[in-house]
Amino acid sequence: MATVQPEWRSPPAPSAQVQQRLPGLSVYNSLTRSKTPFVPIDPDGQKVGWYACGPTVYDDAHLGHARNYVSTDIIRRILTDYFRFHVTFVMNITDVDDKIILAARQQYLLSQWLARHTVVDQEMRDMTTQAFAAYSEKNLPLLGAEVLPGSYDQQASRAYGHVLQGESLDRQGPPGDKEAKIKMHLRTADSAAQALKATRSSTEVFAAKVSGVLLPYIDSLEKHTVSGKDHDIFTTLTKRYEQRFFDDMESLNVRTPDKVTRVTEYGQQIVDFVRAIEVNGYAYEHEGSVYYDTHAWESSGGVYARLEPWNRNDKELQQDGEGSLSTKTTGFKRSGADFALWKASKEGEPSWSSPWGEGRPGWHIECSAMASDILGKQFDIHSGGIDLAFPHHDNELAQSEAYWAHKGCESVQWVNYFLHMGHLSIQGSKMSKSLKNFTTVREAIAKGDFTPRGLRIVFLLGAWRDGLEITGEVVKAGKAWEDKLDNFFIKVRDIQRRRDEHGQALDGLANGLHGLSTNGSTNGSGAALDGALEDAKSKFHNALCDSFDTPTSMRVISDLITAYNSEKKVSNDALLLAAQWATDMVVMFGLDGDHQEARMGWSGLDIPEQAKLSVYPLAQLRDRVREQAKAGKVDFSELSESLGDKDTADVAGQPYANAHAAFQHKLAELASNPDTSPKDYLAACDNVRDTVLWNLDIYLEDRDGLPALVRPLSQSLREERANKESAAASKAAAKEKAKVDAAAAEQGKLDKGKLSHLELFRTSEYSAWDAEGMPTHDVEGKEVAKSRTKKLRKEWERQRKAHEGWLATQGP
Template sequence: MATAQPRWQPPPEPSESVRARLPQLSVYNSLTRSKTPFVPLDVEGRKVGWYACGPTVYDDSHLGHARNYVSTDIIRRILSDYFKFHVTFVMNITDVDDKIILAARQQHLLSQWLAKRTSVDSEVRDATTKAFRAYVEKNLPLVAGESTPEAWNQHADKAYGHVLNGQSAAKDGSPPGDAEAKIKMHLRTAGSAAEGLSLSNPSMPAFVAKASGVLLPHIDALEKHTIDSKDHDVFTKLTKRYEQRFFDDMAALNVRSPDQVTRVTEYGPQIVDFVKQIEQNGFAYENEGSVYYDTQSWEATGGVYARLEPWNRNDKELQQDGEGSLSTKKTGFKRSGADFALWKASKDGEPSWESPWGEGRPGWHIECSAMASDVLGKQFDIHSGGIDLAFPHHDNELGQSEAYWSKSGKDSKQWVNYFLHMGHLSIQGSKMSKSLKNFTTIREALAKGDWTPRGLRIVFLLGAWRDGLEITGEVVKAGRAWEDKVDNLFLKVRDVQQRQERLRNLTNGATNGVHRGSIIEDSLGSVADELDTAKDNFRDALCDSFDTPTAMRVISDLITHYNSQRPNTVPDTVALDLGRWVTEMIVVFGLDTDYKPSQLGWSGLDIPDKAKPFVVPLSQLRDRVREQAKSGAVDITTLGKFDDKDTIYASNQPYANAYANFQRKLVQLGDQHAPAKDFLAACDYVRDKELWDLAIYLEDRDSLPALIRPLSQSHRDERSSQHAATASKTAAKEQAKADAEAADRKKLEQGKVSPLEIFRTSEFSAWDAEGLPTHDAEGKEVAKSRGKKLRKEWERQRKLHEAWVTAAAGQRANSGS
C-alpha cells in the first residue's frame, strides 16, 4: 500500500511581509482537532474562500438553524470587519435530497387526493383509519397491536408512559435523547389523528389539520408511482417557497447574505461530470444504476478517508443516515462498508437526471463537492456547518473531492484547510431538529416576542461557537443582563454627546476641553488606560479562535469600570471614545440590525419620534418639580410657563395626554398648597404609570436630568418580580389573618360548653355546685394536687364560655336590629 498522506497538510508558509501583516489568529480546526494558526491560501494573505453548508429547504427554519447560521455570521463578520480579510462566502441550498423528495411528494399527492374530496365521508374516514394503523405499526411497535383510535390515549400511555414522563425508552436510567424525542413526535402525530377520527362532524380543513400526519405517508405509498420523474416542479415548488422564507428569516436575524448561492437542481450536469471524473480516476464503481465511492481504492493509493471523525467510519447508524433511502438496500455488493453513494438510481416518485448510469439523481454529499469546487476551485480555506455534518457528510466530501482532483491519494492536495463546526442548540438534552419536529421556528420566536434578533445573537456570543448550547433560564437572564448593561452605557454616553452638542451651540463651536482637576485626571488615566487594555484583550480573545465569550466579558468589565467612577468625573472625550469603541465592536458582532454610520450606540435607544415633542418637555418639567420637592416645597410659579393643555389634549395623542395630565395635576396640587411629598408622588405616578404604559421609562439620576429611554424587557421583568413578591407577601398576610381568625373561631367555639358541664363525664362520680369533680369513677376523693389542675382548667373554660356568651348576645342583637 502506498504511503498515506498526512491527516492535515498545513497551508504554505506566507512571505515574511505577509506574515507580519497577518493577525496572530488561530482557529479550532476540526481537521486537526486543535487550534491551528490561520493562514489563507492567497499569497497576499488577504482573500479567504469560504463554503458553508446551507439549509435543506422543506420546512421553516428553527432556532437550531439560527444557532448555526448566526454563529457562522459572527465569525464571518470578525474575519471581514475586524481582521479585514476579503471573504468570498458561498452557501449551497439543498433543494433535492431524500427528505425534500419525500416531503414535497407527500404534500403534492395529498393535496391532489383532497382536491377530489369535499367532506369527511366514510371513504375519508376509512382511508384515515388505515393510515393511522399503518403509521402506528411502523413507528410505535409497542402499541401497534392495539392501535384503535378510540382507545388510543389509554394504549399509548400504557406502552410509552415512561417516555412521556421523561425516562429513556429502555428504562435503564440513561437520560432521554433523540430516540425519545422521535417517539414523542410519533405519539403526537398518531394522537392527533386519533383525535380527528373521534370528531363527530368535522369540517374538512379541521379534520385534515388533525390527520395529515398519518395521511401523508399513506397516500404517498399508494400514489407515488404516478409522479413524473422529469417534472421537477413537483419538488421545486416546495423548495423555492422555503428557500425564500429561510433568507427572510436570516435577514430578520441580521445574517449577511452569501456572496454566491448554489443550488443542487442547477448543477445536475456538473455533478454527473464530477462523478464521472472520480470513476475515471479509479475511485468509484457502479451498481444497478447507482455509483459508489471506493474507500479502499482511495486508501490503497495513499489517501486518507474519514479524517474528521475516523472513529465513526464504521458507525452503521450514521452511514445509513447519510445514505438516506439507499440505506434499506442490500449492501452485499459494496467493496467496503464505508463506501457511500455518489449517484443514486431514481425510484418511483423521485426526480431524475440523465447520466451514463441511467436515470438518477445526486447523492447527498456530492452536491457540495461539485458546487464548492466549481466556485472556489481545487482548494479553499474554510468549510463550515453544524457539528452533525462532520461525519459522514464532510468526511465524505473530503474523500470524494480529493479523489476528483487527483489520480493518487498520496499526491493529492488537501481540499479544505479549515473545517469550522458549530455546536448544536438543544432542548432537554435533544438537538433541535426538523425531522424530530421538536423545534420553535425563527419567525414564531420573533413574532411572539420570546426573542429579539439582538437578544438571540447575544446569547450565542456569550457561548463558544463550537460548543453545544441549551437555552435555560440562566442563559436568558445572562443575555438580558449583558444587553441592559450596554444599553445603559450607550444612554449615558449619548447624554454626554448631547451635552457636548449643547455646549458647542452655546459657545459657537468651541468646546470646554478636558478639565485637569485632580479627580478628573485620576479618572482620565483610569478609564482611558482601561479602554486601551480592553482593546488589547478584546483582540487577543478574537485571535484565540473567535473567543466571543471572553470578548463579551471584556466589554462588560470595561463598562463596570466606567460605571464605578463617580458621576461627572470621567472627561467627556474619554466617555465618548469608550462609547465609540464599544459601538464599533457591537457592529462587528452584528448586534444592530439598523445601524447607521457615525451612530453612537445601537438602535432602539430612542423613544418614538412622535413622543419626543411631549415626553422631553414633560421630563424636563418633572426634573424641576423633583428638585424643588426634595428641598422641601414646590412653588409652581417658578417652574416656568406651562404649555397650553387644551391644545395638547386636542392632538388626541397618548404622549400629549400624559404631558397635559401631569401639568393639570401640578396646577391642582399648587392650588391646594399641597406638601412636597404629594408633588413627588405625582412625579412617580407619571413615570411608573402613564409613561410606563406607553413603553417609556424615565431613569432618575442624582444631580443629573432623568434619562429618557424605551422600556426594556428587564424593566418589565423587574416589575413583574416586584409584583410577584408583593402578591406573595399580601397572600401570606391574608393567610396569617385567616389562620388567626380561624383560631379565634375555634377558641370561641370551645367556650360553647359551660364550665358546669365540662367535667361531667364517666371519669368522675361526684361534683360540687360549680361542677368541679370531688370523687373519681371508683368513688375515691379527688386528690388536692389534681383538684388544683382541674380548677385551672375550669377557670380557662369559664373565661371562654363568658366570651362565647358575650359574642352570642352581640350576634342576636345585630340580627334583631
C-alpha cells in the first residue's frame, strides 16, 4: 500500500510567469492551522476547484446557515470577481442521513395517523397522553415517570425552574447547549400539556401543539411499516426543503453553485467508492456495515485526524458523526476511532443494494465520493462550518486519500486548503436545528430584523473564521456602516443628476460632500486627499490578500469616505472616482443583488421613478421659496413661472403630483394674504418636508446654500425622528411634571399657612400660653425654658409669615 506523507505539502512552486500573475494571497488553512500562500493546482494558476459541504435539508435554513453560506459566498466572490480566479464551485445536498430519515419518516407516519383521526376524540387524547409521558420520561427525567399534563406546570417549575431562569442544570457555571436542549424539551412538553388540558380544540390546532411529542411516539410504534425501497417518503421532504434553501440563499444574494450533487443520485458511485477503499485494505465489514480501518491507514504511513488531532478520541463527537450506529455495541471495531462508510439497513430507513447487503451511505463517505467524482483526486479548497472539521472533514480526508492510494500510485494530498467558517451564536449557544434555538432566514427577513444587505455587512465586519454572536452592538455597527455608505452614494448620485441637468456648470467643487455649488469651479482637490484613493486601494488589496480580511477592508472603505466627507474642497472628478471604486468593491462583496452597471452606489437609494416627475420640481420650487423667505421677501410673481401643472405618467405618480399641486395652491393662498410673513412661507416649506413628503416615504435634506437633497425615507431617518420626538415628549413631560410639582409645593405651603400662628402651639403638649399663643408652661405645669422658648419663637415667626401669606390669597 502506498505511503501517505503525514505533513501538509504545499503545491508545486509555480513558474515565474504564473508567480508574477498570482496576487500574493495567503489563506488561513485548517490543515496547517496557519496562513498559507494560496497556489492553485492548475499549472497556469487560474483554475480553482472548490467543494463546499452543503445543507442537510429537513428544515428551513436559519441565521447560523446564513453565516456559513454568506461567508463562503463572500470568499468565492473575492476569488472570482477581485482576484479573477476561475472557480469551479461544487456543493452537495445531504438528502440522506439519520436526521433526515428520522424527520421524514416521523412526519410521514404522523400525517398518516392524523388522516385516520379527523376529530379530537378520546382515542386521540389517550394516544397523545401516552406520547407525552414517554417524551417527558426520556427527555426530562427530573419530572419523574408519572408526570401528568394537569400537573406539568408545577412539576416542571419545581424540577427545572432554575434552568428556565438562566442557570445551568447543576448550578455550576454558565448554561450551554445542554440547557438550551432542556428548554427546547420543556417547550415541547408544555405545548402538549396545554393542548391536553384544553377542553375543546380543532384537529389542526391540537395536532400542531402536540406534534412534538407525537412524532417520536408514533414513529416508535409504526416505523416498521415503512419500506426501505420507498424513497419517495424521504425525498418528498428533502426536495421541498432543498428548494426553500436555494430560495433563501437567492434572497441573501448568494450565488448558486456551479454544480450541485445529491447523495440520493450517487448511490452506486458511493458503493463503488467504499468497495475500492475495502480493496485497498483500509476498510472491513461487520454485519452488513463497512467501517474505515484507521489503524491500517496509520500503519501504512497515513495520518488520521489531521485537522483536529486533539479530538480523535472524543467519543461524543465520534458518536455524533456515527448517528444511529453510535448506540450499537462497538467491541468488534479494530480501533475506537473507526467509523462507518456503509450502514446496514434498519427498519424504516431507505436502502440501496450493495455487495454487503441492503444499506445506505455513511455520513462522511458521501462528500468524498461526490467531490472526487467532480473535482478528481486532488482539488484546491474544501469548506464548511467549523463544527465539520472533526469528525466529518477529518474522516473525509482519511477515506478519500485511502481511496486514491492504489498500489504503485504516488500518494495524494486530497485537499490543499480547508476553510472553516465560524459559528453564529445566540446567547452564548451555537444556533442549531437540533436545539431549535434558531431564527430562520425567511423569518428574520420578513420580520425586518435584518435586510439581506444588513446581514451580509454584519458578516463582513467580522472575520470569516471567527465565531460571531449577534448583539445589539454588532447590529448597530453594521447599520452605522451601511448608513455611512448610503449617505455617500446618495450625495454622489445627486451630483451626477444635477450635472446631467446643468452640464458643465457642476464641474466645480463638492463642499465637504454636503453638495455642490451650481456655478463656479476650482481646480484640484484638497491636498489632504492627494493619493487617498490609491492608498485606499492598496490597503484594501493587502487586506484581502491577508486571508480575506474583510473587517480591515470594510474599514478602508469607511475611512476613505470619512476623508472625503471631512475635506472642504473635493473636485467632482476625484469624488466620482472614489465613489465608483467604492461601488465596485461593495458590489464585489455581494452587497447589491440588484446592481445595474451604469449606476453609482447600490440599490435602494432612489425615490420611486413615478415620483421623480413631480418631486424634483417640487423640491426646486421649495428651494426658491426658502431662499427668498430667508432674504425677507417672497416674490410670488417671480415664482409663478414654476406653478404650472405637472403631468404624471401613471396613476402611481398621482400622490406626488398632488403634493406638488397642493404646495402651489398654498403659495398662491399665502401670496393673496397681505398679512403673510416670510415665516409663514418657511412654515409651509417645513410642512412639505416634515409631513407631506415624509408621509410619501421621501425626505428632503436641507443644506446651507445648496439645493435640498432628495432621498428615500430610510429606517435610520425614521428612528432619528422617533428618537427626537420621544426626547421632546420626555422633556415636555418632565417640564409639565416640574410645573405640577412646583404648584403642589406652593399649594402645600399655602395649606400649611391656614393654621394661625396664634394657635400653633395650643396643643396638649403645653398647659399655659401668653397672648400671642406662645407656650409658657409644659403639660406638667413647669415653666418652659428660655432656650426652648427661643426655638419655639422661630417656628412661631415662620408660621406667622405663612399664615399672613395664606390670608392674602383669601381676598377681602
